[in-house]
Amino acid sequence: MAGPRELPPDEVLVQRLRDGDEETFALVLDSWSGGMVRLAMSFVSTKDSAEETVQDTWLAVIRGIDGFEGRASLKTWVYRILVNTAKARGAKESRTVPFASLLPEEEGPTVDAERFRATGEPYAGHWVAGQEPRPWHIPEDHVLRGEVREVIAEAIDELPPRLRTVITLRDVAGYGSEEVCSLLEISPGNQRVLLHRGRALLRRKLESYLSGAHDIAGGRGRA
Amino acid sequence: MNCAEFVELVTEFLDGSMSESAELSCVVHLARCEGCETYLDQFRQTTAALGGTLPGPGIPAAAREQLLEAFRGATRP
Ligand SMILES: [Zn+2]
Numbered sequence: 001m002a003g004p005r006e007l008p009p010d011e012v013l014v015q016r017l018r019d020g021d022e023e024t025f026a027l028v029l030d031s032w033s034g035g036m037v038r039l040a041m042s043f044v045s046t047k048d049s050a051e052e053t054v055q056d057t058w059l060a061v062i063r064g065i066d067g068f069e070g071r072a073s074l075k076t077w078v079y080r081i082l083v084n085t086a087k088a089r090g091a092k093e094s095r096t097v098p099f100a101s102l103l104p105e106e107e108g109p110t111v112d113a114e115r116f117r118a119t120g121e122p123y124a125g126h127w128v129a130g131q132e133p134r135p136w137h138i139p140e141d142h143v144l145r146g147e148v149r150e151v152i153a154e155a156i157d158e159l160p161p162r163l164r165t166v167i168t169l170r171d172v173a174g175y176g177s178e179e180v181c182s183l184l185e186i187s188p189g190n191q192r193v194l195l196h197r198g199r200a201l202l203r204r205k206l207e208s209y210l211s212g213a214h215d216i217a218g219g220r221g222r223a
Numbered sequence: 224m225n226c227a228e229f230v231e232l233v234t235e236f237l238d239g240s241m242s243e244s245a246e247l248s249c250v251v252h253l254a255r256c257e258g259c260e261t262y263l264d265q266f267r268q269t270t271a272a273l274g275g276t277l278p279g280p281g282i283p284a285a286a287r288e289q290l291l292e293a294f295r296g297a298t299r300p
Contacts, residue, residue: 025294029287034279051282058290062297109231116227125225132226132258138268152272153279171273177238188240196234203262203269 007031010074017065029058032075035172036082038156042165043086045093053089057082072174079173083183099162099186102193106162110200136210148206155205159198166191167198224252229259233266 007013007027016024033054040050060081068077115131117123138148156164156172169175169183181191229252235241236249253260281287 020294020297022291022294026291029290030281033281033287037281038279051286054282055286055290059293062290062294109227111227111230113227116225123225125227126256127226127258133261133265135261136265136268138272148272156273167273171270174274177240192234192238192240196231199234199266199269200230202273203265206269206272207265 010070013074014065014068014070025062028074028078032078033058034153035168036079039079039165039168039173040082040086042161042168043083043090043095045090045095049089049093050086053086054082057085060085076174079169079175083169099184099190102190103162105160106193106197110197133207134211136207138206138210148209151205151209152202155202159201163194163198163201166194167202170195171199224248226252226256226259229253229256230262233263236263237266237270 008016013024013028017028036054036057037047037050040053041047044050044053057078061078064081068074072080115128117126117128119125139145156168159167165184166180166186169180170177175183177188177191177195180186181188184191186194229249232241232245232249236246241249253263282290
């Protein structure tokens with residue numbers, strides 16, 4: 001299993017890929033394929049089909065890298081090919097992800113109401129003392145950063161599919177909101193609701209993970 | 224604006240798609256609320272962490288080999 005490695009900047013990556021540097025190709029392949037399979041699953045019906053979509057995407061990347069113009073980031077460009085490939089395949093499998101309207105569970109507050117002072121109390125709607133978010137820092141350390149990525153990846157997998165799709169496109173692939181709206185045929189307002197809910201759930205996961213890690217560092221252990 | 228309202232506006236605030244008056248209310252709230260300032264910062268850190276490399280099962284080893292072969296075989300000027 002390849003560990004998480006930082007990728008060089010786009011100009012370097014693209015030049016190396018054009019020069020046929022196999023190590024660089026393996027690096028982007030291993031870095032991005034996991035997220036790509038995850039996203040493809042939103043559009044096609046099986047894991048096999050998602051893997052084949054990702055494979056077809058990489059073949060298109062190999063053929064097209066010389067024509068990459070650098071208007072978007074390399075990753076966004078690769079993901080655009082992926083989404084088009086996945087949508088075409090999903091249409092053939094007659095699978096569509098309906099985004100037109102929000103589901104009831106996708107609306108409502110994204111932070112536990114218990115953390116705010118109740119209506120009628122002084123300072124209603126403000127953080128209850130001791131319930132306000134405490135500052136945390138995502139560790140600099142290489143190994144710990146890897147652990148944080150594991151936590152995030154797992155948390156993304158656990159998101160409801162529509163939240164996962166939107167957050168993957170926006171925050172993992174780096175699409176802008178307009179692009180996501182046209183890609184998914186969703187209104188800007190609904191796109192924002194799904195993105196916000198997805199981010200809030202992931203923030204909550206990181207909050208509990210990082211405060212747990214802090215407890216361990218302080219020698220108190222995890223409950 | 225209270226905190227329960229602010230936490231629902233963070234994505235809109237970060238997107239820069241708010242009306243000027245709503246944005247101003249957020250800024251005023253942030254200036255005197257440490258909890259919400261922290262919440263905003265955590266939202267930023269969360270989205271930033273998503274942009275990095277995420278581990279995942281990826282594609283099967285055989286497919287990976289085929290792609291590496293296709294890359295080697297691609298004709299280049
Ligand atoms: Zn507040």
